[in-house]
Amino acid sequence: MKCLVYIAGDVTSYYTTNYEFEGKEFNTFFSAHALAKLLDPQKIVALLPDSLVVHDNSTAQDLPILIKGYKNMILNRSNQLFRDEIMKKDVEDFINKIDVRIIPNVGSGQAYYVDKEGNLLSESQKYKRSPYSKERSPVFIFNVIYSIFNELSKTCNEIIVDLTHGTNVLVSVTMAVGALFNSKFVAAPVISSPGQKVTIVDLTEVVKSMKDSLAITYSIEKVDERYFRDYSVTLRDLNPGEFKEMKELIGKIKSKDPNKVISLLKNLRNGFAVESVKSMRDLESYIDELEKDVNILSKAYSEWYNYTYFEKENRIVLSHFYSTIKVRDIIYNGNDLEVLEKILDLYIKVGYYDKAISLARELPVAFCLNSRGGGVYSDDDENYSACDKIVREYLMNNSMLQYRNVLMHGSLSKDLRAEVKESRIELRSGIALSVIENYVVSNLKRDYQNTKNEVIKQILK
Known part of the structure; x- marks a missing residue:
C-alpha cells in the first residue's frame, strides 16, 4: 500500500498553483492535495502541529475539535479560491480521506483559534489567533513522529513524505524519522507569486546519499564490509567528457574502485590478518590519490558558479568519497609484525x-x-x-x-x-x-x- 504523509501548514494564505511531478500536473493550492491526485496513495496522513490550531487549553478531549478545525481551514480556503463545484468536491473528498495526527511543535507563534464546533472565528476581518509558545525536547518530537511512521510501516509498502510545509524543526525531524523507513521524500520550492507553475522536487536521493555515507563510515569504524555501499555502480555510466575542462579529474574519480577498501575490511573481519597487511600496503597510495582528487573536486563544487555542468549531475556524491577516506584510520605503518600488533589492538577495540x-x-x-x-x-x-x-x-x-x-x-x-x-x-x-x-x-x-x-x-x- 502506498501512503502519503505531509506536515500540515497554514493554508489560509495559499494560492492556486500548477504543481508538476513526474511529468504530470495538477492545479490546486497546496502540495499534499496535488500529490494525492498525482500519485493516488491509498492512505493519507496529515501531521498537524499543535501550533497551528488551538481550542481553549487544547486538552486531549479537544483533539477531535482541533482535527475538525484543520479540515475546516482547508475547506474555507477552497471555497475562497474555487468556484468550480467539481474542484470543491475534490477538495472535500481529500479532506474526508486524510487521517489527521496531532504532533508537538516547539517555538513561539500564533495559532488559529477554533470554537467547540471546529470553526475558525473571524475577528476584525481576520481569523482569531491565540499566542503559542512551547519549549520541548526535539527527541520528544522525534519519538512522537517515529511512533506514527512505525505504525504506518506495518501496512505501507512505501511512504511518500511531503516536506513542503512545516517549521524548520518539524521538517528536519520528519526527514530524520522518514529516513529510518522505506520513504520517498518530496518538497515543492517556495513560489513567488500566485498561479506560477512549480515542480515538486524529489529529495529521496539526498537522504539515500546521507544514509549510504553513514553506512560507509560505520563499516570502517566497525571493520565490517557488509555495511559498505559500493558507489562504483552509480559511477559506471558517468561520462567524463560532459565535464569539459574537468574531464581528466572526473575520469580519475570514476576509476577509483572502492573494492580495495572493501577487500581490506573483508580480510580483517574474517581474521585474515596477514592478508590485511598486504591490503593496507595497496591502499596507502590509493587513499592519498583519492583524497587529492576529491579535494580538487570539492573545491570545484564550492565554486559551482564557474562549472554549470555540475548542476544536474546526481551520480557524484562527495560524502561517499570522504567517508571512504576514513579507512586511513585503520591503515597502519611499520613492518609486518608491528602492523599485526596494531591489528590485534583493532580486534580488541571493535569486539572481534x-x-x-x-x-x-x-x-x-x-x-x-x-x-x-x-x-x-x-x-x-x-x-x-x-x-x-x-x-x-x-x-x-x-x-x-x-x-x-x-x-x-x-x-x-x-x-x-x-x-x-x-x-x-x-x-x-x-x-x-x-x-x-x-x-x-x-x-x-x-x-x-x-x-x-x-x-x-x-x-x-
Whole structure:
C-alpha cells in the first residue's frame, strides 16, 4: 500500500498553483492535495502541529475539535479560491480521506483559534489567533513522529513524505524519522507569486546519499564490509567528457574502485590478518590519490558558479568519497609484525573476540621465528616447532587457549562440557560470553605481551 504523509501548514494564505511531478500536473493550492491526485496513495496522513490550531487549553478531549478545525481551514480556503463545484468536491473528498495526527511543535507563534464546533472565528476581518509558545525536547518530537511512521510501516509498502510545509524543526525531524523507513521524500520550492507553475522536487536521493555515507563510515569504524555501499555502480555510466575542462579529474574519480577498501575490511573481519597487511600496503597510495582528487573536486563544487555542468549531475556524491577516506584510520605503518600488533589492538577495540584471541596466540610464534632467523608455520620446520612449544607451554594454564576453543568451536567445546542428549544441548560449564569479553578487553593484551616477553627470554638463554 502506498501512503502519503505531509506536515500540515497554514493554508489560509495559499494560492492556486500548477504543481508538476513526474511529468504530470495538477492545479490546486497546496502540495499534499496535488500529490494525492498525482500519485493516488491509498492512505493519507496529515501531521498537524499543535501550533497551528488551538481550542481553549487544547486538552486531549479537544483533539477531535482541533482535527475538525484543520479540515475546516482547508475547506474555507477552497471555497475562497474555487468556484468550480467539481474542484470543491475534490477538495472535500481529500479532506474526508486524510487521517489527521496531532504532533508537538516547539517555538513561539500564533495559532488559529477554533470554537467547540471546529470553526475558525473571524475577528476584525481576520481569523482569531491565540499566542503559542512551547519549549520541548526535539527527541520528544522525534519519538512522537517515529511512533506514527512505525505504525504506518506495518501496512505501507512505501511512504511518500511531503516536506513542503512545516517549521524548520518539524521538517528536519520528519526527514530524520522518514529516513529510518522505506520513504520517498518530496518538497515543492517556495513560489513567488500566485498561479506560477512549480515542480515538486524529489529529495529521496539526498537522504539515500546521507544514509549510504553513514553506512560507509560505520563499516570502517566497525571493520565490517557488509555495511559498505559500493558507489562504483552509480559511477559506471558517468561520462567524463560532459565535464569539459574537468574531464581528466572526473575520469580519475570514476576509476577509483572502492573494492580495495572493501577487500581490506573483508580480510580483517574474517581474521585474515596477514592478508590485511598486504591490503593496507595497496591502499596507502590509493587513499592519498583519492583524497587529492576529491579535494580538487570539492573545491570545484564550492565554486559551482564557474562549472554549470555540475548542476544536474546526481551520480557524484562527495560524502561517499570522504567517508571512504576514513579507512586511513585503520591503515597502519611499520613492518609486518608491528602492523599485526596494531591489528590485534583493532580486534580488541571493535569486539572481534575470536580473532583477537587467535592472533594473540599465534603472533608470539611469529616474533620467535623472526628472532631465530626465520621459519615456516609447519611441523616440519624445527624453528616453528621450538617456538610453538615455548608459547604452548607458557599458555598451558592461561585462559587464552580455553576461551579461544570456546569461540572457535561454536560453544561445542570440551571447555564448556557441552552435553548432547535427546536432540538437546546443555552447557555444563559456567563460561559466559561476558566473561570472555571482559578477558579480551581487560587482560588479553597483557597476556599477549607476557607471552611475547617469555618467548624472547627463552631465545636469549
